[in-house]
Amino acid sequence: MTAARRRTAFVALLALCVVGAGVAVLAGLGSGGAAKGGSTGALADAQQTRRPVVLYRTGDRSQGPGGQLALASLAQPGTPATALHLSCGRVSYAPGAGLCLTQAKGFAAGYEADVFGADLKVRHRLAVEGVPSRARVSPDGRYGAVTLFVTGHSYAAAGQFSTDTTLIDMRSGREAAQLERFAVTKGDRQLTALDMNFWGVTFARDSDRFYATLATGGKTYLVEGSVRGRTARVLHENVECPSLSPDGTRIAYKKRTGPASRPWHLTVLDLATMHETPLAETRSIDDQVEWLDDRRVLYGVGGDVDVAAADGTGRPARFFTGGGSPTVLSWAARTPAS
Amino acid sequence: MYQVSDSKALLRGHRRLLAARSTPAGGRVSRTVVLLGLTSLITDISSEMVVTVLPLYLVAIGGFSPLAFGFIDGLYNGATALMGLASGMIGDRFRRHKETAATGYGISAVCKLLLAVVGTGVSAIGAVVLLDRAGKGIRTAPRDAMISLATPRDQLGMAFGVHRAMDTTGAVLGPLLAFALLAAAPLAFHTVFLVSFFLALLGVGVLVLFVEQRGPVAGAQAPERPPALSGAFALLRLPRYRALMCAGAALSLATASDAFVFLALQKELDLGTSLFPLLFVASSGTYMLLAVPAGRLADRFGRGRVFLAGYALLLGVYLAVLSPLGGWLLLVVALGLLGAYYAATDGVLMALGSTVVPEEVRGSGLALLGTATSIARLVASVAFGALWTLWTLNGAFIAFGAALVVATALAGFLLVRAPEPAA
Known part of the structure; x- marks a missing residue:
């Protein structure tokens, strides 16, 4: 090849590369991942008018760790959901304060827990180490709880992962406590094992009492703890991702019953009698369920959200398609249980 | 684009720079x-x-x-x-x-x-x-x-x-x-x-x-047959090559990887993980600026000397991490020294290698040199991690500092005994 032809060939290659990269950038800008548009006032409006709604994340995980939030009416089912101007991987909300686990932007290649208000404006950002898994806000919005995978990426392989559960003071946006540092008792024995992992926090109405999963020695337990006391005690065995009913009497959770390929059966535990009720859902569900009311629970399955009766009767039904991480906001003063 | x-x-x-100089x-x-x-x-x-x-x-x-x-x-x-x-x-x-x-x-x-x-x-x-x-x-x-x-x-x-x-x-x-x-x-x-x-x-x-x-050796000087694969290993019989490889490997064995230096700085200064990439940018930027001057120095005053001086700079990095320095001063000193260390060693090692490896086996000779040093560095990383786990981070740096002093002395001895031939 002569020098002139080489130059021509290079100019052609350069043109191809410029055009190709340009198209790729334009396509990327077009697809986007952040919330585009969406209402900024719908959540505050629902809160003010006490209109019962369910807040959830749209899309599925294949779109990345985040999805645009949406608000669907519970009073008038079937009305189209309202898209909100905020994107999160996991979301939880209580009147006044929400927790949004999302990918950090810019130079940081990690995740952050964002505390947002009814106006969907982020008030505090807290960088977190690990991959977000569960988020819950206490009913009065005082504390948030975040579970992250530090190693491993799935709850399915027992003993193959470790988690880190942090309580966040929602007012200051700072870390309030780490469950791994709590004093844990089982019966009258103090647990001191190094391999203690906590995940899936659920708060009682007083925001001090909470329930969570404790894994140690290859077994999982339900613990009941006190945020102020920095203590927790074991209540029951084989409980993962507990969720306290609005009336505070029952815990819905994942009970490990099957092989590693389909390990869990959704079950409800009566805290007064410790009686277990398996739900009618036969598929293995990996989600921290959300109570729709005192009779029904919601849970994510295959990128959609289903509903099942909490007393084990009936058949599960589709609640809405395309989404996850539902938070039920009834705004009602729930029956005090504590 | x-x-x-x-x-x-x-x-x-670069061209202007080079033309000017x-x-x-x-x-x-x-x-x-x-x-x-x-x-x-x-x-x-x-x-x-x-x-x-x-x-x-x-x-x-x-x-x-x-x-x-x-x-x-x-x-x-x-x-x-x-x-x-x-x-x-x-x-x-x-x-x-x-x-x-x-x-x-x-x-x-x-x-x-x-x-x-x-x-x-x-x-x-x-x-x-x-x-x-x-x-x-x-x-x-x-x-x-x-x-x-x-x-x-x-x-x-x-x-x-x-x-x-x-x-x-x-x-x-x-x-x-x-x-x-x-x-x-x-x-x-x-x-x-x-x-x-x-x-x-x-x-x-x-x-x-x-x-x-x-081509290697232009024109008529080209050897009639291509070198056999064993030719590359025959290099090991060259005393100068062997000395260089031992020196390079010994020094690499005492080299704490940048990741550990960055982690130490992060720990000492309590930096967020988001700043991690910036540490890389700062040390690489120094490397970028100093690579050409370091190469010129090597050509003028001896590649072996500059190469060894580079490891003295690395020792300086360890000492900075161990020193009571803190804040921005520590960051500037440690990252500057780290970048300068790279400038004085990375390309200079290959330049050194090029002077001792015959042209017809230049590729294999440089590859073997690169492989030996990178395997030694891998071993060093594992050892550093183990020392840190069993002991403390500072302890690991002290141990590596001591090893680096010994390795530099050994490398100096090897390179002096088998000096690069005059051009």
Whole structure:
């Protein structure tokens, strides 16, 4: 090849590369991942008018760790959901304060827990180490709880992962406590094992009492703890991702019953009698369920959200398609249980 | 594609710099070296932008754990070293350094395109990343052989300095470009992969279309038959080569990887993990600026001396970490010394190697040298991690500091006893 032809060939290659990269950038800008548009006032409006709604994340995980939030009416089912101007991987909300686990932007290649208000404006950002898994806000919005995978990426392989559960003071946006540092008792024995992992926090109405999963020695337990006391005690065995009913009497959770390929059966535990009720859902569900009311629970399955009766009767039904991480906001003063 | 015009401006800058400083004796690096530098610059933008976002992509989309990724990454680096040895030999045997290097660059380019289309399956991505590393392993030794073969002996230090400066420029620009793209279009990983692919393609284009390979020993002096593969290992019988390899390996065994230095700085100064990439940018930026001056110093005052002085700078890094220095001062001193250490050792080692390896086995000789030092560095990393776990971070630095003093003394002894021949 002569020098002139080489130059021509290079100019052609350069043109191809410029055009190709340009198209790729334009396509990327077009697809986007952040919330585009969406209402900024719908959540505050629902809160003010006490209109019962369910807040959830749209899309599925294949779109990345985040999805645009949406608000669907519970009073008038079937009305189209309202898209909100905020994107999160996991979301939880209580009147006044929400927790949004999302990918950090810019130079940081990690995740952050964002505390947002009814106006969907982020008030505090807290960088977190690990991959977000569960988020819950206490009913009065005082504390948030975040579970992250530090190693491993799935709850399915027992003993193959470790988690880190942090309580966040929602007012200051700072870390309030780490469950791994709590004093844990089982019966009258103090647990001191190094391999203690906590995940899936659920708060009682007083925001001090909470329930969570404790894994140690290859077994999982339900613990009941006190945020102020920095203590927790074991209540029951084989409980993962507990969720306290609005009336505070029952815990819905994942009970490990099957092989590693389909390990869990959704079950409800009566805290007064410790009686277990398996739900009618036969598929293995990996989600921290959300109570729709005192009779029904919601849970994510295959990128959609289903509903099942909490007393084990009936058949599960589709609640809405395309989404996850539902938070039920009834705004009602729930029956005090504590 | 502003980065391409950027790199061209940079290239012009380099040329002006070199022209301005060129000595009457003709101390200007050859066109081949500049073109190989440009290839590396473009390719490094391409590969570093992917390297930067890959962990994020795998963890965010693919469901990898960061720890698992780190482990796989380590294994792949080992495979890269062995691949380099093979490609160095092939380049020598068929006297086709350019074609061998182009194959390596080409494989890596194709991998960027594959990343954009294979989806997020763990095994598929793993295979593509392995292939990409193989490409990197293949291209390094023949490229360094071409740089050394295109450069007069007394300018080797500067030639490698110019190449490494350009290479590092790409390594600094790549992550910046990747994050700029992700900031503009969050989660648009495919855009990053595709832009990376087109850049890689351009890099291959520069190499294939413009770089001319000068054969080993031009013209009639060429040996009648190509060297046998065993020729590369016969190198080990050369006392000077053996001395250099032992010196390089001993020093590498006492080298704490940058990751540990960065971690120590992060711990000491309580920096957020988000600042981690900036530490890399700061030390690489210093490396970039000092690579050419260090190469010139090496040519003038002796490559062995500058090489050993580089390890004295590394000792300075350890001492800075251990010292009561804190705040910005510690950051500036430690990162500056780290960058200067790289400038004085990385390219200079290859320049040193080029003076002792006969031309017909230049590729294998440099590859073997590179492989020995990178394996020693891998061992050092494991040892450092173990010392840190069993002892303390400061304890590990003290132990490595002591080892470095011993290794530098040993290397000095070896290099003095077997000095590089006069030009």
